[in-house]
Amino acid sequence: MASGHIHEFEAERTGEIREEFVARTIGHNATKTAYRVQRRRLNSVESPLQPTSGLPSPAVGL
Numbered sequence: 001m002a003s004g005h006i007h008e009f010e011a012e013r014t015g016e017i018r019e020e021f022v023a024r025t026i027g028h029n030a031t032k033t034a035y036r037v038q039r040r041r042l043n044s045v046e047s048p049l050q051p052t053s054g055l056p057s058p059a060v061g062l
Contacts, residue, residue, distance in 0.1 A: 002026045 004023040011018050 001028060 002021075002023040003025050004021055006019050007022045008017055008019050010016070
């Protein structure tokens with residue numbers, strides 16, 4: 001979904017007036033679109049948030 005305006009211009013070769021759509025915003029609008037999210041249930045044995053090695057993850061700093 002996009003919103004914007006129509007821009008009129010003169011073609012250089014033919015001199016005819018042409019139109020093009022100029023988008024100002026591209027993407028969904030969460031305030032106007034109703035969404036329904038369907039997620040599958042995670043298996044409690046294999047949670048992706050738990051470390052697999054049993055060792056704590058190393059911290060990374062900037």
